[in-house]
Amino acid sequence: MKYSLFLGCTIPARSRNYELSARAIASRLDLEFIDIEDFSCCGFPLEASDEMGAILLGARNLCLAEEKGLDVCALCSACASMLTKTAYHLNGDERLREQVNKELSRIGKEYKGIIKVKHFARIVLEDIGLERIKEEIKRDLSGLKVATHYGCHYLKPSYIYEGFDDPQEPLTLEQILEAVGVTNIQYRRKKECCGGPVLLSDEDVALTVAQEKLRYVKKAGADCMNLVCPFCSLMFDANQKGIEAKFESAFTIPVLYLPQIIGLAMGLSRKELGLNLNVVSTRELESTLEVY
Numbered sequence: 001m002k003y004s005l006f007l008g009c010t011i012p013a014r015s016r017n018y019e020l021s022a023r024a025i026a027s028r029l030d031l032e033f034i035d036i037e038d039f040s041c042c043g044f045p046l047e048a049s050d051e052m053g054a055i056l057l058g059a060r061n062l063c064l065a066e067e068k069g070l071d072v073c074a075l076c077s078a079c080a081s082m083l084t085k086t087a088y089h090l091n092g093d094e095r096l097r098e099q100v101n102k103e104l105s106r107i108g109k110e111y112k113g114i115i116k117v118k119h120f121a122r123i124v125l126e127d128i129g130l131e132r133i134k135e136e137i138k139r140d141l142s143g144l145k146v147a148t149h150y151g152c153h154y155l156k157p158s159y160i161y162e163g164f165d166d167p168q169e170p171l172t173l174e175q176i177l178e179a180v181g182v183t184n185i186q187y188r189r190k191k192e193c194c195g196g197p198v199l200l201s202d203e204d205v206a207l208t209v210a211q212e213k214l215r216y217v218k219k220a221g222a223d224c225m226n227l228v229c230p231f232c233s234l235m236f237d238a239n240q241k242g243i244e245a246k247f248e249s250a251f252t253i254p255v256l257y258l259p260q261i262i263g264l265a266m267g268l269s270r271k272e273l274g275l276n277l278n279v280v281s282t283r284e285l286e287s288t289l290e291v292y
Contacts, residue, residue, distance in 0.1 A: 196234060
């Protein structure tokens, strides 16, 4: 099973632990990632100011995957959303497709609509399957209490995702975690944003939103958070110490990516999963689970 791996902008710069852990568990699950060096930004950061420019960026990336005959695996939720949405509109709007292909022809590209885009979590659930995941479990995680953060773009806009999950009552990430043996923890304001989208325009608001969510996660008794978006990790992991200082609070909540938790269940080491790259220390969690 082969996919072109789309890393986007944030993961190589800030979230190597996400990439490392995804590659580590993929190798155990007969999932092969093919790297396409010419992949660029998905177009999402440009969408609000230049919609056509964003579509062209997304379409160019899709063309590169088409030339290799490979579906796309996106780790970042925003990248998955942008690329999926681009394909959705190009496949359904012939006039737009002609306009985009006219522009793409200037660089020798043509979008044909022959490949699909999937978020990594969806590949785990639909293509690999929970039973296959269970076959690889080596470590007991039944005592690990995990609070999942779905974020905004994992399931939105919902019309592009073919009914994959309910955006109002999402379950898919917790279904995966249940399969690897953790205890899913529910908490207030679970479906709310991380605050990241307004970080550059109003840092106080962004950090307040993240702080409130961390407070509810802490109150619920979670040992760690689970997420699938690098920008959400920026808010909850990279900014957690700053939030603690700003609001005179103490959270110390490890923030793990989904493949890091799956990899823990598979018995992989801390370096294989990039746990040494997490900002909030995972040492206490590792000690409890006997991870070395």
